[in-house]
Amino acid sequence: MSLLSDTKLSTAQQLLNKLTPISGKNGIVEFDKMGEAIQYLEEYGIPSNKHEEYKYCNLDAVLRKEFKKIENQFEEITAIPQLEDCINVYVLNGNFHSAETNQDALIISDIQSAQKHHQSLLKQYLCVWPVKDMNAGVALNTAFCNNGLFIHVSKTYQSQKPICIHYLNKANGEAMIHPRLLLIAEENSSLTLIEKHYGTLNGKVFSTNTQEISLAENAQIHHYRIQAENENSFHFSNIEVQQNSNSNYTASTFTFGGALVRNNHHIRLNGKNAEANLNGLIVASDTNLIDNHTLIDHATPHCNSNELYKGIANDKSSIVFNGKIMVRRDAQKTNAYQSSKNILLSDDATVNTKPQLEIFADDVKCSHGTSTGKVDEQALFYLKARGIGDASARRLLLQAFAQELIDKIEIESLQEEVINLFENTLK
Numbered sequence: 001m002s003l004l005s006d007t008k009l010s011t012a013q014q015l016l017n018k019l020t021p022i023s024g025k026n027g028i029v030e031f032d033k034m035g036e037a038i039q040y041l042e043e044y045g046i047p048s049n050k051h052e053e054y055k056y057c058n059l060d061a062v063l064r065k066e067f068k069k070i071e072n073q074f075e076e077i078t079a080i081p082q083l084e085d086c087i088n089v090y091v092l093n094g095n096f097h098s099a100e101t102n103q104d105a106l107i108i109s110d111i112q113s114a115q116k117h118h119q120s121l122l123k124q125y126l127c128v129w130p131v132k133d134m135n136a137g138v139a140l141n142t143a144f145c146n147n148g149l150f151i152h153v154s155k156t157y158q159s160q161k162p163i164c165i166h167y168l169n170k171a172n173g174e175a176m177i178h179p180r181l182l183l184i185a186e187e188n189s190s191l192t193l194i195e196k197h198y199g200t201l202n203g204k205v206f207s208t209n210t211q212e213i214s215l216a217e218n219a220q221i222h223h224y225r226i227q228a229e230n231e232n233s234f235h236f237s238n239i240e241v242q243q244n245s246n247s248n249y250t251a252s253t254f255t256f257g258g259a260l261v262r263n264n265h266h267i268r269l270n271g272k273n274a275e276a277n278l279n280g281l282i283v284a285s286d287t288n289l290i291d292n293h294t295l296i297d298h299a300t301p302h303c304n305s306n307e308l309y310k311g312i313a314n315d316k317s318s319i320v321f322n323g324k325i326m327v328r329r330d331a332q333k334t335n336a337y338q339s340s341k342n343i344l345l346s347d348d349a350t351v352n353t354k355p356q357l358e359i360f361a362d363d364v365k366c367s368h369g370t371s372t373g374k375v376d377e378q379a380l381f382y383l384k385a386r387g388i389g390d391a392s393a394r395r396l397l398l399q400a401f402a403q404e405l406i407d408k409i410e411i412e413s414l415q416e417e418v419i420n421l422f423e424n425t426l427k
Contacts, residue, residue, distance in 0.1 A: 011060050012045040015067075015140070028111040028148055028180065033127045037142035040134045047136055056320045056352055057262050057291045059136060062234055067176040067206050069144060083194065084413055086164040089149065093170060094177035094207065096149045107152040108163070111182060114150040121152065125214050126182050128240065135264065137236040141178045141210040148180030151193075153219075155186040162192035162411060169233070171203030181211040185219040185247075192222045194414060199230035199258075209237040215247035217271065223251040224414060228421050229258040231286065238264045245271025245300075252279040252408055254418050255290050256425045266295045269303040269331075280309040281405040281418075283425040284317035284349070291320040298331040301361075307338040310405055312398060312426075313349035324356040325366060332361050338368040343375060343401060398426060 016038065047053065048060040082088045089108060090097040096110035107118075115122055129138055151163065167179060185191055199205065215221060229235060235258050241249055255261055267276045282290045296305045311319040325336045342351040355368035375397055383393035402422055409415040 011063050012041040012136070015046075015063065016041060016143075028115070028126070028145060034143055037134065037139040040139040041136065041143065044136070053135075053293065053322075056318060057260070057289060059236065059262070062206065062260060065174055065204065065206075067174050067204075069176050069178075083162075083164040083196075086162045086194065089163060089165045090168060091149055091165060091179055092168050093175075094145070094179040095147045097168075105154040105157045107150070107154075109150050111148040111150045111180065114152075114182075118150070118152065121184060122150075122182070125184055125212060128212055128242070135238065137208045137262070137264070138210055138238050140176075141180055141208040141238070144176070144208075145178035145180045145210070148182065151181070151183045153183075153185040153189040153191050155188055157186070157189040157191070159191045162194050164194040164196065167195065167197045167207075167209070169199055169203075169205045169207065169229075171205050174204040174206075176206045176208070179207060179209045181209075181213075183211070183213045183221075185213075185215050185221055187216045188218045189216075190220040192411070193224070194411075195223075195225045197225070197227045197229055197235065199233040202232060204232040204234070206234040207236065209235065211237070211239045213239065213241045213249070215241070215243045215249055215274075217244045218246045219244070220248045221250070222410070223249065224409065224411075225251065225253040226414075226418065226421070227253065227255040227258060227261055229261070231257070231259050231288075233258045235261045237262070239266065241265075241267040241276070243267065243269050243271065243274040243276065246273045247271065248275045248277075250277040250279075252405065253281070253292070254405075254421070255280070255282045255284075256421045258288060258290070260289045260291075262291045262293070264293045264295075266297070267305070268297040268299055269305070270299055272300050272302045274300070275304045277305070278307045278309075279405050279408055280321075281402055281422075282309070282311040282319055283314075283402075283422060284311065284319050285314045285425060286317060287315070288317040289320070290318070292322070293320075294323045296325050296336065298325070298327045298334045298336060301330060301332040301334065303331065304335045305337070308405065309340045310402065311340075311342040311351060312345060312401070313342065313351050314345040314426075316346070316348045318350045318352070320352045321370075322354045322356070323368070324358065325368065327357075327359045327361050327364055327366065329360040332363040334361060334364040334366065336364070336366045340370040341401075342370075342372040343398065344372065345375070395423075395426065
């Protein structure tokens, strides 16, 4: 039985009829997986705010717009700022365009090429979502993505330069794109990954950014995500991370724009002594809707996780944070902590938070907390009493609020970029 009404299902059916799923021959996933994705869309449709997980994020209403799929456009990329001392990779309209390197120990290519040379890896790691764990974004991406980005990090490879992925969306009308990333980090390897999402031109773009990241034993990945898209961008990302024993995954997401941004970040700790850290800083203004849903699944004992999300909501914007920590029956000696802190700068802005703990083990240390309020009036009075103007005092307090997360950026040039985005968004 469908979770949604027949009226809501029609949106998914219209997309299937209009976009036409790619054939198994040209697609990057096996035909049965593509069929499962289409089956999911036909059965469950596109979620509306009647769906509990999308209570504040009505995707059905967004996808009723006339979005069309952009075909791959291999054109010259110019005037795109590169991040210094990085391996710069470009993804244009959801498809791998180019990269600056292709070392033996670090392979960066499109997924279709990887199917020829690394078929066994793709069979093992690509499209790991079973039907029951899919959502509309993953299903759309699986059905319509005709290529993607493949990164393979060999055993014992130690990253000397971060990989910086520039996601470039170029559309004049209303378009839908389907970026996909498969990242495999082998044993004892380490990598720093940066994503930069910036909207271009004036077209309305709906993106189903889908990522599958696998960390083998003792692998380490430091993942930065910068989302600074324009008011015509609708960004729906799904990140699935699988961690084996002694691995470490740390992700920091900085969101400064976009008409609608929905981030689903799911991590499964499959091996002992694995550690996951999720950090997020959101600055929402105008009528932005920024929605972060996280799930950290402690499936094995002796694992640690930490989450810290902070939000600043101004004007008529909305921020949503839904964080779930699951501790399974055998996951004894788990340490899991979660915190969500938010500031409202306007009476018309809204923040909705829902921290969740599901614990089935008895020898654990878990906690969560959330707080939402306005700028501290006592601190504001203290600064103004020392001759600092009201606007400057508020800015100092907001900077102090965000600095804890900005300080987690270990790359100096990237930290400066985030500070500039933060300050410009507050203006």
